Amino acid sequence: MPPAWTRRFRPGTGATGREKLRQREFAVDDAEVKPYFPLDAMVRAAFDCAQRLFGLRFTPREDLVLYHPDARAYEVHDAAGRAVGLFIQDNFARTSKRSGAWMSALAVQGRNGGEVLPVILNTNNFAQATPSLLGFDDVRTLFHEFGHGLHGLLSNVTYTQLAGTSVLRDFVELPSQLFEHWMSEPEVLRQHARHVETGEPIPGALVDRLRAAERFGEAYETVRYCGSAIVDMAVHRHPDPASVTDWSAFEEQVLEQRGLPHATGINHRLTHFQHLFSSSGYAAGYYVYLWAEVLDADAWNAFQEAGSPFDAAVAERLKRCIYSVGNSVEPGQAFRNFRGRDPVIEPLLRQKGLL
Ligand SMILES: [Zn+2]
Numbered sequence: 001m002p003p004a005w006t007r008r009f010r011p012g013t014g015a016t017g018r019e020k021l022r023q024r025e026f027a028v029d030d031a032e033v034k035p036y037f038p039l040d041a042m043v044r045a046a047f048d049c050a051q052r053l054f055g056l057r058f059t060p061r062e063d064l065v066l067y068h069p070d071a072r073a074y075e076v077h078d079a080a081g082r083a084v085g086l087f088i089q090d091n092f093a094r095t096s097k098r099s100g101a102w103m104s105a106l107a108v109q110g111r112n113g114g115e116v117l118p119v120i121l122n123t124n125n126f127a128q129a130t131p132s133l134l135g136f137d138d139v140r141t142l143f144h145e146f147g148h149g150l151h152g153l154l155s156n157v158t159y160t161q162l163a164g165t166s167v168l169r170d171f172v173e174l175p176s177q178l179f180e181h182w183m184s185e186p187e188v189l190r191q192h193a194r195h196v197e198t199g200e201p202i203p204g205a206l207v208d209r210l211r212a213a214e215r216f217g218e219a220y221e222t223v224r225y226c227g228s229a230i231v232d233m234a235v236h237r238h239p240d241p242a243s244v245t246d247w248s249a250f251e252e253q254v255l256e257q258r259g260l261p262h263a264t265g266i267n268h269r270l271t272h273f274q275h276l277f278s279s280s281g282y283a284a285g286y287y288v289y290l291w292a293e294v295l296d297a298d299a300w301n302a303f304q305e306a307g308s309p310f311d312a313a314v315a316e317r318l319k320r321c322i323y324s325v326g327n328s329v330e331p332g333q334a335f336r337n338f339r340g341r342d343p344v345i346e347p348l349l350r351q352k353g354l355l
Contacts, residue, residue, distance in 0.1 A: 018217045026213035033210065034133035036193045036202040039091060039126060042139050045192035046146045049182040053315040054154060054323070055079030058087060070094070076153055085109065085118035085153045093125040101125060101141045103148035103165065110160030118164065120152040131196055136210045139183050147179025156324040163326045169285055171331040173292035174299065175323055181300045184211065185309045218352040220264065227266030229287040230258055232276055236284035247271060295335060297348035302339060
């Protein structure tokens with residue numbers, strides 16, 4: 001079944017020592033960062049990027065009565081003024097709300113049985129305040145879910161069942177993870193990440209520190225992640241799982257064969273690998289986040305090769321080949337249509353500082 005909603009997921013780290021070291025080495029005080037990221041400005045930044053890339057305009061519809069006063073509705077039009085759909089954002093935490101951040105399609109785009117324009121909901125759980133200020137990771141979440149939102153809004157297919165985010169799980173995170181790249185683009189930050197009191201743009205040195213903190217420990221984390229992904233695959237490929245009496249020994253054997261350094265460990269031991277058992281849709285699926293990163297890093301690289309994060313020709317191809325096709329084109333072919341070739345891993349290795 002295609003996912004009905006998409007939730008931002010970062011494979012968890014069990015590496016608390018690494019986290020402590022990261023905080024010690026790259027301590028970035030929230031109080032120093034947050035004044036540069038007012039929620040309203042970051043929403044405008046996301047809309048601005050969608051306009052510059054895909055020609056979309058977001059017009060508030062304050063007259064629409066929604067399910068909660070926190071939710072905001074926007075009518076979305078394309079560059080030619082044609083209606084694209086309705087976008088709803090529900091940003092604040094409240095006690096009745098599930099935690100996390102996700103995208104839902106309340107109406108899925110389609111043309112079978114009459115034209116249906118999409119109604120897309122982005123849900124976040126930011127702390128409500130006046131003004132509401134975000135941390136760097138919150139901004140990433142906002143852009144990530146908005147990327148899923150654009151996948152739903154830009155959908156342009158005939159059959160509802162093939163629309164928007166109804167794609168394979170290792171492909172659904174491409175439009176969302178890719179959109180995260182624009183939030184930390186210098187020209188986007190200069191324009192939108194301005195101090196809530198002084199209006200000064202965020203200092204470049206502070207952005208460098210935030211990025212360095214994010215990149216810290218990538219090699220270690222990637223090895224731990226791959227260890228768990230490999231074990232997940234091995235379990236699901238086992239020809240006779242009922243014959244295994246000691247899964248810890250099985251895990252050990254798989255990792256030994258792959259040469260995993262013993263001291264590194266893996267993110268999730270088999271006996272508490274919750275991701276595998278959440279639903280059958282997650283079985284043998286722990287690899288998908290890293291694979292989606294391969295795709296998004298390579299896709300982002302297309303803009304870098306073109307010399308601009310808003311290169312019009314690349315953006316047009318991205319919209320036509322990826323964001324609008326849903327599952328109407330086989331994902332590998334969709335990527336080839338966009339990039340002119342199969343994905344390569346080098347852009348991700350560079351992005352992680354591993355090349
Ligand atoms: Zn996601």
